Amino acid sequence: VVKMVLDGDNCEGILINPFGPALFLPRQMLEPLSYVRPSSRIYLMEADITKVGADAIVNAANRTLLGGGGVDGAIHRAAGPELLAECRGLHGCNTGEAKVTGAYRLNADCIVHTVGPIYSGSREDAKLLEQCYKNSMDAAWECNCQTVAFPSISTGAYGYPIDKAAKIALRTVQNWLWEHPDSFMDVYFCCFSKADLMEYQNALSYLPDIPPEAE
Numbered sequence: 001v002v003k004m005v006l007d008g009d010n011c012e013g014i015l016i017n018p019f020g021p022a023l024f025l026p027r028q029m030l031e032p033l034s035y036v037r038p039s040s041r042i043y044l045m046e047a048d049i050t051k052v053g054a055d056a057i058v059n060a061a062n063r064t065l066l067g068g069g070g071v072d073g074a075i076h077r078a079a080g081p082e083l084l085a086e087c088r089g090l091h092g093c094n095t096g097e098a099k100v101t102g103a104y105r106l107n108a109d110c111i112v113h114t115v116g117p118i119y120s121g122s123r124e125d126a127k128l129l130e131q132c133y134k135n136s137m138d139a140a141w142e143c144n145c146q147t148v149a150f151p152s153i154s155t156g157a158y159g160y161p162i163d164k165a166a167k168i169a170l171r172t173v174q175n176w177l178w179e180h181p182d183s184f185m186d187v188y189f190c191c192f193s194k195a196d197l198m199e200y201q202n203a204l205s206y207l208p209d210i211p212p213e214a215e
Contacts, residue, residue: 040177040185042170044204046197049190050078053107055145058136060153061113063092065099070156071192075111079104083111096131098139110143112136116154119161126168129154133172141183149188152196162196166203178211 005011005027013026049057049071059075062068065087067076076083082104090113093099098114114136117128132153140148150169154160173187191197 040183040187042173042177042204043186043188044197044200045188045190046192046194047188047190048074049149049151050074050106052149052188052190054147054149054188055109056112056136056140056143056148057103057106057108057110058140058148058150058153059111059113060151060156061093061115063095063115065090065093065113071151075106079106079111087113096128096135098132098135100139100143108149109145110140112139112148114153116158116160119154119159125160126164129160129165129168130172133169134176137173137176137180137185137187141180141185146184147186147188149190151190152192152200155196156192162199163203166200167206170200170203170207174207 005014011027013024013029016023016025045052057075060071062072067073067084067087083101086101090099090101093113093115095115095117098112101111101113103109103111114132116132117125119125133150136150137148150173152162152165153169155162155165169189177183177185177187189200191200
């Protein structure tokens with residue numbers, strides 16, 4: 001509405017509640033509002049990701065995409081057998097990549113499946129984990145999602161140290177949001193335990209407050 005008023009040459013302002021006590025907002029008061037934009041946010045929580053309502057739920061899958069243990073198995077069980085049937089047609093997924101399916105019985109619009117690296121201590125591990133988060137954000141955005149819920153990728157059976165993984169996860173998502181200023185996405189990191197949550201909270205303190213180019 002503000003944009004329509006400011007774009008209209010003959011518009012002098014907005015009249016609010018014309019059938020009661022009227023409030024008139026003149027054009028000069030509306031101009032600052034055109035610069036106000038919603039901001040994306042990152043939330044940390046101890047939660048069961050299968051019970052979190054979000055447009056996109058990210059699954060820490062294995063390369064087959066046919067279910068497994070941990071969060072992968074939990075998501076398949078909660079979504080129902082239809083998820084497995086759809087995943088069979090995707091013919092697996094490479095490490096660091098992401099593929100999208102329906103969410104079925106989950107309280108979500110879609111599931112983004114990504115395959116994290118098995119930790120070996122190499123630099124390649126960090127690059128692949130970063131790609132998991134970046135490609136998952138890309139996939140969610142392409143599906144017009146505005147809320148995304150992540151598990152802690154690769155920190156379970158794949159052995160990635162959670163203190164290192166948390167820093168990569170938060171930094172990658174923050175950078176993605178800065179690189180996509182029109183995204184307006186809320187991102188939820190769903191931690192399995194209080195100990196995991198504390199690691200994410202500690203990692204959050206290492207993040208810069210503003211983008212490097214804004215310094």
